[in-house]
Amino acid sequence: MRPVDNRTVARYTMVVIGLVLATVLLLLLAYQTRQVLTWIVIAVFFAVALHPAASWVERRVVRRRRWLATLLVFLLAFAFIGGLIAVFVVPLAREGAQLAGDLPKLITDVRAGRGPVGALAERFHVLDYLQSHAEQLRGYAAGLGAPTLVVLRGAATSVAAVVTIFVLAYLMVLEANKVVDGFLGLFDRRRAERIRRVGHDCAKTVTGYLTGNLLISVVCGLLTYAVLAVLGVPFAGLIALFVGLVDLIPLVGATLGAVVGVVAAFTQSVTAGIVVIVFFVVYQQVENHLLQPLIFARTVKLNPLAVLLAILIGVDLAGILGALLAIPVAGIIQIIARDLRDTHRSRLTADTEYPPVSYVDDPDSSDHALQLPRHPAAGEAAPTR
Structure with a gap:
C-alpha cells in the first residue's frame, strides 16, 4: 500500500475548501443582485425575439449596417408599445375625468337605489355594510398615506427597470453577431457548428413562444370585445384591450382581466354580469386546456402536458415572472436534452459500425500485436463470436 502524502492531501483539501467558498460567494452575489439578474434575463429574451427581425432588416433593407437595422427595429417596437399605451391610457384618463365629474350624482343614485349600481348596492346590502363598518373603513383610509413613499419608489424602480431592459436588449441585438462569433471561436469547428445549431433552435423556441402568447392574447381580446359589445357594456374596447394585455400572463392573466x-x-x-361570468369561466377553461397547449405545442414544440407542468412549476418558483419564462425555458431544456440524446446515439452507432482497435496476445511472441478489425470480403460469411 502506497504511503499517503500529507502535502497532496493538504493541497486537495485547500482546493475543495476554495471551491466551496467560491460557490457560496457566487450564490450570495447572485442573491444580492437578483433584481439586476432578472432584468438581464428579461432583456435576453427580448433580444432573442428581436434579433431575427434585426437580421432580416440588415440583409434586405440597410445592407450590412447593423446599427441602423437594430435602431429601426427598436423604433418600431417603441412605436408599437407607445401606440398600445396611447390607446389604453388616453381613453382611461378621459373617462376617469368624466367619472370624477359624475361622481356626486352617482353617489346620490346609489344612496337612493337608482340606476344599475344603486340597484346592485341595494340588492347586496352594500350601504348597510358600509354604515356598520364606517370606523374600520376610516382607519383603512387613514393608513393609505403611509405606504405612499413605497408606491412612488416602486414606480420609479419600474421605470428604471423598463429603461434598463430596453437598453440591454438593444446592445445585445447590436453586438449579437460579434459576441456569438467570439464565443464560438473558443471551440473547434465541429463543436462550434453544433453549438450554433442548438442555439438557433433555442432562439426559434423563444420567438415561437412570444408569437404564440401574443396570438392567444389577441384571441382573448377579440372574443371579450365581441361579448361586451353585444351586451352593450360601456367602454367595451378599452376593457377588451386590458383583458388582452393581462392575458399575456399565463394561467392567471385571464382571471385578472375577467x-x-x-x-x-x-x-x-x-344579466350582463352573469353572462360575462359564464363567458370568462368557459373561455378560461378553453384557453388553459385547449388553446394554450395546442398553440404552444406548435410554436414551442412542447408536449401539452409539459406546457402545463412548466407553467405550474414556474409560478411556484418565481411567481408571474416564472410563469412568463417557464415555457421557453422548458423548450430550451428539451432542445438541449434532445441534442445530447442524438449525440449519444450517434456515438453508439459509430462504435458499433467501426469497433475500436484492440490489442491481443501474439501466441508466437511475448509482445502485444496490434489487431485491426477485419471486415469479411464479398461472399464471405461473417465470423461468429
Missing part, C-alpha cells in the same frame, strides 16, 4: 370585465358588466345589468 374581474374587470365582470365588474363593468354588472354596472350595465345583472
